[in-house]
Amino acid sequence: MFYRETGQFKTSYSADEAIFPIRQDFVGFWIIMAIAFVGIPLIANEYYFTAILVPFLISGLAALGLNILTGYAGQLSLGSAAFMSVGAFSAWNFITRIPEMPFLISFILSGVIAAAVGIFFGIPSLRIKGFYLAVATLAAQFFIEWIFTHVGWFYNYDPSGSITTPPLTLFGFELISPMSRYYVTLTIVTVMALLAKNMMRCSVGRDFMAVRDMDIAAEVIGIPMLKTKLLAFAISSFYLGIAGALWAFTYLGNVEPAAFDIAMSLRILFMIIIGGVGTILGSFIGAAFIMLLPIFLNLGAHALFGDLISQQLLVVSELMVFGGLIIFFLIIEPHGMARLWQIVKEKIRMWPFPY
Template sequence: MSGTSYLFDAILTPLLALSLAALGLNLLTGYAGQLSLGTAAFMAVGAFAAYNFNLRVEGLPFVISIGLAGLSAAVVGIFFGLPSLRLKGFYLAVSTLAAQFFVQWALTKFDWFSNHNPSGVIDAPPLVLFGITFGGAVGRYLFALTVVTAVTLLTLRLLNTQTGHNFIAVRDHELAARVIGVPVLRTKLLAFAISSFIVGVAGVLWAFAYLRTVEPHGFNLDRSFQILFIVIIGGLASIRGAFFGAALIVVFPLVLSRVGSFLLGSYFDSGVLDMSQRIVLGVLIIAFLILEPRGLASLFDRLVRFGKR
C-alpha cells in the first residue's frame, strides 16, 4: 500500500466518518443535553439500511439510499429516545444502552439484514454520487468529505435557528424552556431524530467509504464509547470539537505505536500497544474532564487568542 492511499484509507476517511458521528452525538448530548450510549447502534442502522435499500430497490441513486438510511436511523432514534421524556442523565444513558444491545442483536439474529450471507459480513457496493463514481482511496475520501461538509453546514445552519436555540434552552433550563413555550417533549425527540439521522449517515460512511464491508460487530459498545470520548475530548456543544476530538482519537494510536516501537523496539508488541493505548486514553479523558471540561475546541480558542497577543 502506498503512503498516499494509507493516509486516505487508514486515517482521513475514518476520521471523517467518526467526526460526523461525533457531530451527531454532540447535537444530542452537547446541545440538547440528552446523554446517549447508543451511538454505534444508530450508525449500524444507517449502514444496514443503506445496504438494504441499495440491494433491494432497483436503480435507486446512492444519494437517496444515504438519505433513507439517515431517516431509518432517525426513526429508530426517536423510538429509543422516548425514555428521555421521563428519564434524565445517567438513567437515560442506561436506557439508550438498550438501543446498543437490541440493534446489534437484531442485526446478528435476523440474517435478512445481511442478505442471508453466512458470514454476516457483506461487501459494500461502489460509491456513486450524482453520476460520478468515487473509486480508490482518494475517491472514497472525497466522497466522505462531500457528505460530511454538506451535513456539517446544514447542522451549523440548524443551530442558528429557533430549533437550535430550543435544544440549548431544554439543556440549560428545562422548566424555563417550558414556561416560555418551548415544546420540550417534541424538542427532545427532534434532537434524537436529527442526531440519529446524522449518526446514521456517519454509519454509511464508516461502512461504505472506510471499511467497504457492512458487519454488525464493528458497531459495538466500544464504538459508542469511542464517539462519546471524541465528544468529551473535542468539547461538548462544539462543532469544531467533534473534528478535533476525532483527529486525536484516530491519530493518537498511530503516533503511540510509532513512538512505542522507536523507544522500546520489539518489546512494544500489539498487546502492549493495545494496553498502553487504553491507559493513555483513560488518563487523557480524566485530564480533560478536570483541566479542560470544554475540550480541545476551547483549548484551541485560547491558543488562538494567546497567539494574537
C-alpha cells in the same frame, strides 16, 4: 497579532450573525477546506486515505451527531453505534435492492430511517434524564445489534452474517479508489457539519440548548418539551445514520453488526467529552484525538523504541500514554479541547495587552 477583529465593524445584523463573523475565522475555514480538498490529496498515499483520513472524518461526523443530542440538547445517549448500524444496514439494503437509485438518495433515506428509530428510542427522554436516560438508550444499543444479528433479511441471509458493500457509483463512475472514497466522505461530512452549524445557531439550536440548560424555564418560554427532545433525537440519529452508512461504504466495505457495538458507542461519547460538549469543532477534535492519537503514538513508539523493547511492552506503553493524555487534557480543561482552543483565541485577541 494576526487574530484581531479590530477595525472589522459590522454594519448589519446579517454580518453580525454570519457563520464566521470574524474575518480570520472565515479565512481560516477556507484554508482548511483548501488543505482538505486540494492539499491532502496531493501528498497523501493510499494508507493515509483508508486507514487515517476516512475513519477520522466519519467518526467526526458520528461524534457531531451525538454532540447534537448530548452536547446541545443535553440528552445523554449510549446508543450511538446502534443508530449508525441502522444507517449502514438500511443504506446497504437500499443500494443492493434498488440499484437504480443514486447513492446519495439511498444515504439520505437511510438517515431518515435512523432518525425514525432514534425518535422511537428517544420517547423515554420525556420522563427520564441524565444517567437514567443513558441506561435507557442502552436498550437501543442491545436491541438493534440483536436484530441485525438474528433477522436474516437485513443482511440478505448471507451465511457470514455480514454485509459486503458494492462500490458506490456517481454519474456512472464506480468510486473504488481510496481517493474517490475520501472525496465522497469529505464532501458529505463538510456539508453536514455546515448544516449542523447553521441549525445550532438558529432557533432550533437555541431550543436544544434551552432544554439542556434549564428545562422548566424553556417550557415556560414556550418551547414544547416533547417536540424539541424528539427532534434532537431525530437530527442526531440522522447524522449517526449517515455516518454509519459511510462507515460501511467508504471505510470498511464489509461490516457485521458487531462492528457497531457498545464499545463504539462509548468511543463516540469519549470523542465528544474530550473534544468539547456542545461544539461542532469539538466533535472533530475529539475524533482526531481518539482515532489518530493511537496511530501516531504507535508510529512514534516504533520509530523511537522499535528495536529496544519487546513488541508487547510497546503496545501496553502506548495504551498507558494514551490513557495518561486523556486524563491530562480532562484535567487542564474539563470542557474539552474546543474550549481550550477558544481560550487560546481569546488570549491572542488581547495579546500583548490583556486589559
